[in-house]
Amino acid sequence: MQHKLNLYNTLTRKKELFEPLHAPFVGMYVCGPTVYGEPHLGHARSAVTFDVLYRYLKHLGYKVRYVRNITDVGHLENDADEGEDKIQKKAKLNHLEPMEVAQYYRNIYQQEMAKLNVLSPDIEPRASGHIIEQIELIKEILANDLAYEVNGSVYFDVQAYDKAHNYGKLSGRIIEDLLNNTRTLEGQDEKRSPLDFALWKKASPTHIMRWPSPWSDGFPGWHLECSAMSRKYLGTNFDIHGGGLDLMFPHHECEIAQNQASHDHSDGARYWIHNNMITLNGQKMGKSLGNFINLSELFSGNHDLLEMKYSPMTIRFFILQAHYRSTLDFSNEALQAARKGYTKLMNGLRVLEKLKYTEEAAEPDEKLNVDLLKLSEDCFRGLNDDLNTAKTIASLFNLLKKINSLYLGQVPMASLARGTFDTIRETYQKLVLDVLGLQEEPMGDAEEILELVLNFYKEAKEAKAYDKVDIIRAELKKQGIVIKDLKSGIDWAYEE
């Protein structure tokens, strides 16, 4: 087993050997989507990145508990506290119950992620289902004198916290700099400092999403849910916390502060991992910029910027061909190249299924065997080096060249030792299918292919080649399809 996984930890700004607290168990928490809009390419990148991490950890033999939350409450439209909840805003527009909006987009998110072959997390908790836990957490922070209540709202006291702890240690921010550069925003009269953030907000009379609490009828603050839910399901000290780079500050910074300010006095996670953004013409693709492409648009090709539709596996491969900490630039050209690369890997899978090791007349070429084993190792070396899937894919292509040569007989099978052959086959199949999570997509249109067969059937009939006619009928019957010779022509139906 290849047990030398190194991960870049944002907290220490270094690549570190990954060692779980309680091996073989691994706890992993990833910030999921706020469900008020359609999932886009950016969501896909985050989900795919951590999906591969999840898959690889499992491949290494760890028993992973993967928690990815659904945020269905509490994100305000802007920093002015008069701002509306995003989900509430959407609900009002469409005369829906807020939970209807959240459920609607949650369903779409899960469907699209399934298309991308992203495994479901082990627990997918919703913020709205953990109000009690969040209230308890606020009580703890209040008890530690690191929060204060004003008019039914509770705020985190960043400066008080910073005296004993280091606020900004994750994102590398210095509190004086933050203070010097804060903008003056409206509606912040209640806060003692502009850096303070809400733990609980009293709901205005028009705010529909509200829950009772010791302080007011209201709703929890923006960062609280992840602290509360990660603690509930993974404990106060767990292994990995992931999310998009844009969540590093303030979201994850505040999360750490909340964790430290609670009774637990811990950062929560030990390894903080952030995936970089997808860019469009060199600019970040984001909801607020309005330049994002939905996954459904990508899959259907229905978008002005798209020259064609791109399949889910093309997207997945596109994401994996870059390292997760680099920005990845979207373009039609890049996606079309990704499509071909993906196809190439899939063809390799098919070749491997057909390849058989032949025992007789084996005269191993020692150098070749050594080279092939090294290529197999390289595939893993990429993953171990901070989940460098780009490296791994490059190594897989190198391996694939040899596999194709074997298939064509350019390299005789007899020159391989049995163990070498088994190793390269297992490496290729395991990595492509299980770890990278790529899968074959049905190519072509089945009905059109059937149409083609029916044409041959028709020709055979006309030529009175009844042996061929019988074969076609029999083979299609195996597929559950019967041919119907009608006066009007040839048709088919499902076998009843």
Added chain:
RNA sequence: GGUAACGUGGCCGAGUGGCUAGGCUCAGCUCUGCAAAAGCUGCUACAGCGGUUCGAAUCCGCUCGUUACCUCCA
């Protein structure tokens, strides 16, 4: 303004001191009824300038350019 990154060949994208990244594109060859696939070969690189070093895409400095975070965002 503060902070942090980045700038690699026609395109995408790895690579942190010396060893071919890889994919896509393009050209040639092998194979082939034609083609495709596959294999082989080739092509155009490390923003600029200076420094450290036997040796730098890789370390340091400066210049130019781009971006991100500092406000909801994966």
